[in-house]
Amino acid sequence: MPTKSWLGTFITRNGYLLGGYIILAVLVWILLVIVLPQIAMLDFSFRFDLPPYKQGGPEDVYTLSNYRYFLLGYPGNPDGYNYVDLAVFGRTFIAAIFVTILDLILCYPIAFYLAQVAKGRLARVLGVALIVPYWINEILRAFAFRVIFGASGIINSILIGVGIIDSPIDFVRENVALYAGLTYAYVLLMVFPIYNAIESLDPNQIEAARDMGAPWWRIHWRVVIPFAKPGITSGCTIVFMLAAGALAAPQILGGPSSLWFTQIIYRTFFESVNWSRGAAYAVILLVICTLFVLLMMRIFRVKLGEIGR
Amino acid sequence: MKLLTRLAVVAYLLLFFGFLLGPLIIMSITAFNSSTFPRVVPWECLTFEWFTRLANDTRVIQGLEFTAVIGVFVVVLSLLLGLAGALLLTQIFPRARAAYYTIVTSPILMPGIVIGIATVLFWDRVAHFVGAGRDSVFYHGVFLTVLGQSSFIASYCMLVFISRLQRFDEGQIEAALDLGATHVQAFRKVLLPFLRPAIFSAAVVAFLASFENYNTSVFTLGHFSTFTVVIAQKVRFGLDPSISALSVIIITATLFLALLNEAYSTHAERHPGNPLRSVFRGGVSGFFAGNPAAFLALLMLAGIVATTVYATRYDPTRCKAEVLRRKLEIQERYARPTSPQRATPPAAAPGGQAPTPPRQDGFGGAFNPQNLQIAPAPSAAPAPAPTPPPPRQDGFGGVFNPQNLQIAPAPAPTPPAKP
Numbered sequence: 266m267p268t269k270s271w272l273g274t275f276i277t278r279n280g281y282l283l284g285g286y287i288i289l290a291v292l293v294w295i296l297l298v299i300v301l302p303q304i305a306m307l308d309f310s311f312r313f314d315l316p317p318y319k320q321g322g323p324e325d326v327y328t329l330s331n332y333r334y335f336l337l338g339y340p341g342n343p344d345g346y347n348y349v350d351l352a353v354f355g356r357t358f359i360a361a362i363f364v365t366i367l368d369l370i371l372c373y374p375i376a377f378y379l380a381q382v383a384k385g386r387l388a389r390v391l392g393v394a395l396i397v398p399y400w401i402n403e404i405l406r407a408f409a410f411r412v413i414f415g416a417s418g419i420i421n422s423i424l425i426g427v428g429i430i431d432s433p434i435d436f437v438r439e440n441v442a443l444y445a446g447l448t449y450a451y452v453l454l455m456v457f458p459i460y461n462a463i464e465s466l467d468p469n470q471i472e473a474a475r476d477m478g479a480p481w482w483r484i485h486w487r488v489v490i491p492f493a494k495p496g497i498t499s500g501c502t503i504v505f506m507l508a509a510g511a512l513a514a515p516q517i518l519g520g521p522s523s524l525w526f527t528q529i530i531y532r533t534f535f536e537s538v539n540w541s542r543g544a545a546y547a548v549i550l551l552v553i554c555t556l557f558v559l560l561m562m563r564i565f566r567v568k569l570g571e572i573g574r
Numbered sequence: 575m576k577l578l579t580r581l582a583v584v585a586y587l588l589l590f591f592g593f594l595l596g597p598l599i600i601m602s603i604t605a606f607n608s609s610t611f612p613r614v615v616p617w618e619c620l621t622f623e624w625f626t627r628l629a630n631d632t633r634v635i636q637g638l639e640f641t642a643v644i645g646v647f648v649v650v651l652s653l654l655l656g657l658a659g660a661l662l663l664t665q666i667f668p669r670a671r672a673a674y675y676t677i678v679t680s681p682i683l684m685p686g687i688v689i690g691i692a693t694v695l696f697w698d699r700v701a702h703f704v705g706a707g708r709d710s711v712f713y714h715g716v717f718l719t720v721l722g723q724s725s726f727i728a729s730y731c732m733l734v735f736i737s738r739l740q741r742f743d744e745g746q747i748e749a750a751l752d753l754g755a756t757h758v759q760a761f762r763k764v765l766l767p768f769l770r771p772a773i774f775s776a777a778v779v780a781f782l783a784s785f786e787n788y789n790t791s792v793f794t795l796g797h798f799s800t801f802t803v804v805i806a807q808k809v810r811f812g813l814d815p816s817i818s819a820l821s822v823i824i825i826t827a828t829l830f831l832a833l834l835n836e837a838y839s840t841h842a843e844r845h846p847g848n849p850l851r852s853v854f855r856g857g858v859s860g861f862f863a864g865n866p867a868a869f870l871a872l873l874m875l876a877g878i879v880a881t882t883v884y885a886t887r888y889d890p891t892r893c894k895a896e897v898l899r900r901k902l903e904i905q906e907r908y909a910r911p912t913s914p915q916r917a918t919p920p921a922a923a924p925g926g927q928a929p930t931p932p933r934q935d936g937f938g939g940a941f942n943p944q945n946l947q948i949a950p951a952p953s954a955a956p957a958p959a960p961t962p963p964p965p966r967q968d969g970f971g972g973v974f975n976p977q978n979l980q981i982a983p984a985p986a987p988t989p990p991a992k993p
Contacts, residue, residue, distance in 0.1 A: 404806045510688065
C-alpha cells in the first residue's frame with residue numbers, strides 16, 4: 266500500500282489537528298523516548314570512556330574494548346577470562362530462571378482457581394487480596410522480607426523458639442530472602458496473563474475431559490495448559506525480564522557475596538563512573554535476555570503476536 | 575477423595591495468601607513496637623512514635639514533593655503518548671501493525687535500568703550536539719526522569735486504551751462527521767466521553783507506576799530524590815521502624831480505596847444510570863444495605879479515627895521505662911562476671927567490648943555484629959562505633975567488602991594488582 270494514500274485516508278479520517286497530534290505524539294514516543302535512546306546506548310557501548318574534552322577528538326573511535334572487558338577482564342588479565350563479571354551474569358541469569366519457574370508453579374493453580382473454580386463474591390475478594398499487595402511499593406515489599414528474614418526476624422525467632430535451630434540462620438546471606446522477595450514481587454504479573462488465558466477456556470472442555478475419565482493432572486496437561494500457553498509464556502517472559510533486570514530487591518535483600526548483574530551496572534555507572542562500560546553491560550543484559558526469551562518461545566512454539574494480549 | 579481435594583485446595587489457598595499477605599501484616603505490626611529494630615518478637619511496648627518520626631523526616635517529605643511533581647508530568651505525557659499510540663494502532667496499515675505493536679510495547683519488558691541508562695546517555699548526546707552545558711535541561715533530573723518513566727508507562731496507558739477502544743463502534747465517529755461535526759468536535763463529544771473511564775484508570779496506573787518506580791529513576795534523577803529512592807536509601811543503610819509506619823499508612827490507604835471502589839461498583843451494579851447521584855438521593859442506608867464492602871470501609875474509617883484519637887492520648891513512657899529497666903538488669907547480669915568494674919553504670923560499657931550474648935541482648939540486638947549497620951544506637955548505650963565493620967554488606971553498598979573489591983576496577987588502563 267503506498268504511503269501517500271494511507272496518509273491521505275488517515276488525514277480524512279482524523280482531520281489535520283487530530284491526525285497531526287497522533288502522528289507527532291507517536292513519533293516523539295517511538296523516536297525520542299524509545300528507539301534513539303537505545304541507539305545512543307549502543308553507540309556509547311562501542312566507545313572508549315573519554316573525558317569530555319577528548320570526546321569527538323582523534324581518540325574518539327569505535328572499539329570493542331568494553332565487550333572484551335566483560336569477557337576477558339582488563340588487558341593482560343592472568344586469569345584468561347573475567348570470571349567475576351561472567352559468574353555474576355550467569356548467576357543472575359540462572360536465578361532469574363529459577364524465580365520464574367517458582368512463580369509459575371506458585372501462580373498457575375491460583376490463576377486456574379480464580380478463572381474456572383471461584384465464583385461470585387469469593388472470587389472478587391481473592392482478586393482484591395491479590396492486587397492489594399501489588400499496590401505497595403516495591404521497596405517496602407523488599408523491606409518486609411528483610412524484617413521477616415533478618416537475624417532477629419520472626420522466622421528465626423520462631424525456629425529458635427520451637428527448638429529446631431539454636432542459632433539464627435542468615436537467610437540474607439543464603440539468598441533465601443532475595444529469592445522469596447523476587448518471587449513475591451512478580452506474583453501478580455504471573456497470575457494475570459495466565460488468568461486471562463484460562464478464563465476464556467470453555468468449562469465444557471474440562472467437563473468433557475472429565476467425563477471421559479481423564480484424571481485431573483491429565484486434564485491440565487492436555488487441555489488447560491495447551492490452551493493457556495500464550496498466557497503462560499507471556500507471564501514467564503515478563504517475570505524473567507523483570508527479575509533479571511531487578512535492582513531494588515537485590516540491593517536490599519541480596520547477600521554480600523552474591524551480586525546481581527544490575528548491581529554491577531549500577532556500580533560501573535556510579536562508582537567507577539565509566540558510562541561506556543556501563544552501557545555495554547546494559548546492552549549485554551538486554552540482548553542476552555531478549556535472545557533467551559525468543560529462543561524459549563521458539564522451543565515452546567509460541568508466536569510473538571500471541572503474547573501480550 | 576472429594577474431601578481430600580477440597581482440603582488440598584483450601585490449604586493451597588491459605589498458603590498462597592499467607593505468603594502474599596503475611597509479610598505485609600508482620601511489617602505492619604512492627605510499626606507499633608517500640609523496639610528500635612523493626613520486629614514483632616520480643617514485643618516491647620505499644621508505641622506510635624515511629625509515625626511521628628516519619629512525619630518529621632524532611633527527606634521523605636521532600637521526596638514526596640518531587641514524586642508528586644514527576645508523577646503529574648508523567649501522567650500527562652503518558653496519557654498523551656499512550657492515547658495517540660492506541661489510536662494509531664487501529665489505523666496503521668496492517669503489514670506494519672505487528673512491528674509497531676512490538677516497538678511500543680517493548681519498553682514494558684525492557685529492564686528499568688536499561689531505560690534509565692539509555693535516557694541519560696541519549697540526552698547527554700543531544701546536549702553535546704546542541705552545545706548545551708551541564709546545567710541545561712538535558713541534565714535535569716526531573717526532565718530525564720519524566721521521559722525515562724514515560725517510555726514504559728505510556729505503554730501501560732496504551733494497553734488500557736486499546737482494551738477500551740476494542741469495544742468502540744467506529745460508526746459513531748462517522749455518524750458525527752456525517753452530521754457535520756468537525757473532527758475535533760467528534761473527538762471531544764463522542765470518543766473522549768467513551769474513553770473517560772479508561773483515561774481515569776490509565777491515569778491511576780500511570781501515577782502508581784511513576785510513584786513506585788526505582789530502577790529507572792535512580793539513574794535519571796541526578797541529585798534529586800523521589801520518595802521511592804529516599805525509602806530505598808533508608809532501607810539499604812539501616813532498618814528503621816518508621817519505614818514500617820510508612821507501610822502501614824500506604825497499606826491502610828490502599829485497602830481503604832480498594833474497599834471504597836468495591837463498594838461503589840457493587841452500588842453501581844444495582845443502580846445503573848447515575849450511581850453517584852443515587853448515593854445522595856437514596857440516602858446513606860440505601861448505600862450500605864447489602865453492601866459489605868461499604869460497611870467494611872465505614873468500619874475501617876472508624877478504626878482509623880479511633881486509633882488516631884487513642885494515639886494522641888496514649889503515653890508509652892512508663893512501659894518504656896520498665897522495658898529499659900529490664901534490659902539494664904539483663905545487661906548487668908551478663909556484664910558482672912567478667913568486668914565487675916563496669917557493672918555499676920552498664921550504659922557506659924563500650925559497645926564492642928561488653929560481653930553481651932550473641933543475640934537478642936537488651937539493646938535490641940545493637941551489639942550483635944550482624945545488626946551493626948542496621949539498628950541505630952539505642953539511647954541508653956554509647957554508639958558502638960569503634961568496632962570494625964563486619965565483613966558483610968556495610969552501609970556503603972559493600973564496597974569495603976574485600977570480595978567485592980575486584981568487581982569495580984580502577985578506570986585507569988593500568989591493571990590493578992590482583993590479590
